[in-house]
Amino acid sequence: QVQLVQSGAEVKKPGASVKVSCKASGYTFTSYDINWVRQATGQGLEWMGWMNPNNGNAGYAQKFQGRVAMTRNTSISTAYMELSSLTSEDTAVYYCARVISQRAGYVGYWGQGTLVTVSS
Amino acid sequence: DIQMTQSPSSLSASVGDRVTITCRASQAINNYLAWYQQKPGKVPKLLIYTASTLQSGVPSRFSGSGSGTDFTLTISSLQPEDVATYYCQNYNSAPLTFGPGTKVDIK
Numbered sequence: 001q002v003q004l005v006q007s008g009a010e011v012k013k014p015g016a017s018v019k020v021s022c023k024a025s026g027y028t029f030t031s032y033d034i035n036w037v038r039q040a041t042g043q044g045l046e047w048m049g050w051m052n053p054n055n056g057n058a059g060y061a062q063k064f065q066g067r068v069a070m071t072r073n074t075s076i077s078t079a080y081m082e083l084s085s086l087t088s089e090d091t092a093v094y095y096c097a098r099v100i101s102q103r104a105g106y107v108g109y110w111g112q113g114t115l116v117t118v119s120s
Numbered sequence: 121d122i123q124m125t126q127s128p129s130s131l132s133a134s135v136g137d138r139v140t141i142t143c144r145a146s147q148a149i150n151n152y153l154a155w156y157q158q159k160p161g162k163v164p165k166l167l168i169y170t171a172s173t174l175q176s177g178v179p180s181r182f183s184g185s186g187s188g189t190d191f192t193l194t195i196s197s198l199q200p201e202d203v204a205t206y207y208c209q210n211y212n213s214a215p216l217t218f219g220p221g222t223k224v225d226i227k
Contacts, residue, residue: 035216037164045156045164045207045218061215062121095163100175105211106154108175110163 002026004096004111011117017084020114022096029077030054033099035107036070036081038092046092050105051079086118122146122210126219132227139195141222143208148188152212155184155193158221159204167206168193200226 007021022034036048049060051070058070067084079096094114097107123146133139143153155168166175168184171191181196195202203226208219 037218044205044221045158045209047209047216047218050214050216059214097164100166100169104169105152105216106166106169106209108166113163 002109006111006114009115012086014087014118014120016086018116019080019082020094022079022111024077030074032102034079035097037095037097040092088118091118121215122217124208124210124217124219126222130223132225133198134227135198137198139198141193141206143191143219145189145210149210149212151187153191154209156207157204
């Protein structure tokens with residue numbers, strides 16, 4: 001079965017960077033886009049961007065342009081999301097999510113989420 | 121960018137009630153609209169895609185409709201396990217924005 005297992009919780013200081021991993025199993029990693037979505041406590045879902053694991057192409061929401069990078073290591077079926085210049089407003093649960101079909105952008109498989117806390 | 125709005129932001133209904141949530145896109149999105157359910161403390165779950173197609177395994181009391189810019193999620197008979205926040209999402213074009221969510225609870 002499709003599984004996405006994310007790395008553990010992180011605590012970072014303002015100005016630092018964080019890199020969250022998302023290890024995929026149960027399917028061919030390079031065949032389906034991975035999206036990243038975050039959710040601050042008590043808030044809604046915020047789409048951050050997508051990455052094509054086959055060719056490494058990525059697209060980011062304008063809000064994160066310049067300080068986010070979505071990459072992958074195909075040899076270990078793992079996607080990464082790195083966010084830099086962290087502020088307290090980046091405190092949130094970060095999810096990776098896989099599209100159901102490569103022909104459509106909606107996601108149907110989610111990682112368990114990674115809590116990133118930014119605090120001095 | 122396409123903006124997504126939802127109404128109401130929250131609602132309280134009785135078990136067995138028919139519940140309707142509306143989602144509006146700031147421009148036409150060709151029915152590339154998905155609905156997700158997120159229960160407290162849980163990961164979001166896909167309910168509906170292409171505005172009206174029920175994801176496998178989702179109870180038939182959930183249905184979606186609409187086209188262009190205006191969409192609706194309906195729960196035909198609200199059950200206690202439906203307590204959750206519901207989000208719509210545009211996947212017609214990036215950014216794949218979510219609506220702000222509608223919180224549903226039991227009266």
